Amino acid sequence: MSHPSGDQPQHNLSRRALFTGAGTAAFAAALGLPIPFARFLPEGVIPVALAQDGLSGKEGLTILGDRPLNAETPVHLLDENVTSAAHMFVRNNGLTPSLTDEDIANWTLSIDGEVERPLTLSLDDLRGDFQQVALQLQIECGGNGRKFITPAARGNQWSFGAVSCAEWTGVRLSDVLSRAGLKRSAVYTGHYSADLHLSGDPEKHAISRGVPIAKAMEPHTIIAHAMNGDDIPLLNGHPLRLIAPGWPGSCSQKWLTRIAVLDHEHDGEKMTGQSYRIPKTPVAPGTEVADADMKIIESMPVKSIITAPQTGHRVQAGDVFEVHGHAWAGDNDVAAMDVSIDFGATWARADLTRPVNRYAWQHWRADLTLPQHGYYEVWARATDNDGRMQPATQPGWNPRGYLNNLMHRIAVFAL
Structure with missing residues (x-):
C-alpha cells in the first residue's frame, strides 16, 4: 500500500489518547489514511498498527490484546541471561498511566493500615534512607501457557513468553514495613497503583493484589525503582513497582502508590472470585467450580x-x-x-x-x-x-x- 508521501504514515496520536480510547476519526488521522470499515471496529479496540506504537521501547513482542495492552516475548528473544527492557513482556489489567516529569518528581508511596507508624515516602526517600539491593528476579504471568489448555480457558492466550528475569534495584519491602512497625494483627498486604480501570472511572482499581506478610517479609520481595541499571520502562511499571518473585506476576504491582497492611486476606480487584485462583482439589476438564472451592495461587510451578x-x-x-x-x-x-x-x-x-x-x-x-x-x-x-x-x-x-x-x-x- 502506498502513501501520499511515499513513506510510512507518521502516527501522531498521543500515548494518553491511545490508551484511553480515542475515536476512529483520531485513529484515521494518526494513520494518515481513512479506515473504510471503521464503523465495525469494536469500541475500545485499537488498530493494530497503532497498538504496536504502544510498545515503545519494546522489540519483537507479539501483541495479544490492546485494551488492556498485553504482549508476549517470542521465546528465542529470551535467550539473554538477563532479560533486557526491550524483551520484557507486557501484562496490563488496565490502562497504562500517562505520566509527566512532574508526576515522577512528586511520586510517593504510602504505607498504612496495621502499622505503628504510617509512612509517606518519596523516590528520594526510598533511594537514600534504605539499603539498596540489586537482584536478578524472575517474573511470570500466572496465565503463561494458557494457549495450550484444553478445553480452552478465557483470557490472553499466552504461549511460553510471559516470563522474564531482569536485574531489579530497589529496597526490601521488609525494611520498609519494619520502619513502619508491623502490628501483631498484620497478616496480609494490599497493593494499589496508578494505572486506570478500563472504564476510565477513577474510583475503580484496574488491579489490587496482595501477599501474605510472610511473603512480604521475604528478603527477595522488593520495591524496585530501576531495571538493569536504568529507569524501569513505563510499560513495566515506571517509576516504582513491587517485585514478589516466584509468585504470579500480578502480585508484583506496577506503578506502585500504596501498600495497605491488613488484618485479613486482601479482597481487592483480581483477588476474589476466580481471578488468579485454582480449584482446591483437582477437577475434570470443563468443570464449573464455585468461588468457595477456589484457592489463591502462590508459588509458581517448575x-x-x-x-x-x-x-x-x-x-x-x-x-x-x-x-x-x-x-x-x-x-x-x-x-x-x-x-x-x-x-x-x-x-x-x-x-x-x-x-x-x-x-x-x-x-x-x-x-x-x-x-x-x-x-x-x-x-x-x-x-x-x-x-x-x-x-x-x-x-x-x-x-x-x-x-x-x-x-x-x-x-x-x-x-
Missing part, C-alpha cells in the same frame, strides 16, 4: 524453555549441535534439567547452573546429535528440588487456565 535454537532448526545428521535455555521453579530451585530427542522415550541430563541469587532463573545447555535423516523434536524437562517434574502435557485443568507448565519442545530437521 518450568523451562528452550531459547536456542529456534523451532525449525536444520542440522546435518551426526553433527553435534547445542541446545540451551532457562529454568525456574517459583519459590523452589531447579535441581535437574533433562532433554529428549525421541519424544520422551529416553532422556539425557543437561548442564545446569546455580541461580546467581534466589529467584533468578537458571541457565542450562546440552550437546545433542541426531542419528539419521528425519524429523525430530527436542523436549526440555525441569525438575525442582522437591522432585516435582514438568509434564509432557497440561498438568491439570482449571477454569482460568493458570499454571500450565507442560514441557517446551522444538522441531529440528536432520538433513
Whole structure:
C-alpha cells in the first residue's frame, strides 16, 4: 500500500489518547489514511498498527490484546541471561498511566493500615534512607501457557513468553514495613497503583493484589525503582513497582502508590472470585467450580524453555549441535534439567547452573546429535528440588487456565 508521501504514515496520536480510547476519526488521522470499515471496529479496540506504537521501547513482542495492552516475548528473544527492557513482556489489567516529569518528581508511596507508624515516602526517600539491593528476579504471568489448555480457558492466550528475569534495584519491602512497625494483627498486604480501570472511572482499581506478610517479609520481595541499571520502562511499571518473585506476576504491582497492611486476606480487584485462583482439589476438564472451592495461587510451578535454537532448526545428521535455555521453579530451585530427542522415550541430563541469587532463573545447555535423516523434536524437562517434574502435557485443568507448565519442545530437521 502506498502513501501520499511515499513513506510510512507518521502516527501522531498521543500515548494518553491511545490508551484511553480515542475515536476512529483520531485513529484515521494518526494513520494518515481513512479506515473504510471503521464503523465495525469494536469500541475500545485499537488498530493494530497503532497498538504496536504502544510498545515503545519494546522489540519483537507479539501483541495479544490492546485494551488492556498485553504482549508476549517470542521465546528465542529470551535467550539473554538477563532479560533486557526491550524483551520484557507486557501484562496490563488496565490502562497504562500517562505520566509527566512532574508526576515522577512528586511520586510517593504510602504505607498504612496495621502499622505503628504510617509512612509517606518519596523516590528520594526510598533511594537514600534504605539499603539498596540489586537482584536478578524472575517474573511470570500466572496465565503463561494458557494457549495450550484444553478445553480452552478465557483470557490472553499466552504461549511460553510471559516470563522474564531482569536485574531489579530497589529496597526490601521488609525494611520498609519494619520502619513502619508491623502490628501483631498484620497478616496480609494490599497493593494499589496508578494505572486506570478500563472504564476510565477513577474510583475503580484496574488491579489490587496482595501477599501474605510472610511473603512480604521475604528478603527477595522488593520495591524496585530501576531495571538493569536504568529507569524501569513505563510499560513495566515506571517509576516504582513491587517485585514478589516466584509468585504470579500480578502480585508484583506496577506503578506502585500504596501498600495497605491488613488484618485479613486482601479482597481487592483480581483477588476474589476466580481471578488468579485454582480449584482446591483437582477437577475434570470443563468443570464449573464455585468461588468457595477456589484457592489463591502462590508459588509458581517448575518450568523451562528452550531459547536456542529456534523451532525449525536444520542440522546435518551426526553433527553435534547445542541446545540451551532457562529454568525456574517459583519459590523452589531447579535441581535437574533433562532433554529428549525421541519424544520422551529416553532422556539425557543437561548442564545446569546455580541461580546467581534466589529467584533468578537458571541457565542450562546440552550437546545433542541426531542419528539419521528425519524429523525430530527436542523436549526440555525441569525438575525442582522437591522432585516435582514438568509434564509432557497440561498438568491439570482449571477454569482460568493458570499454571500450565507442560514441557517446551522444538522441531529440528536432520538433513
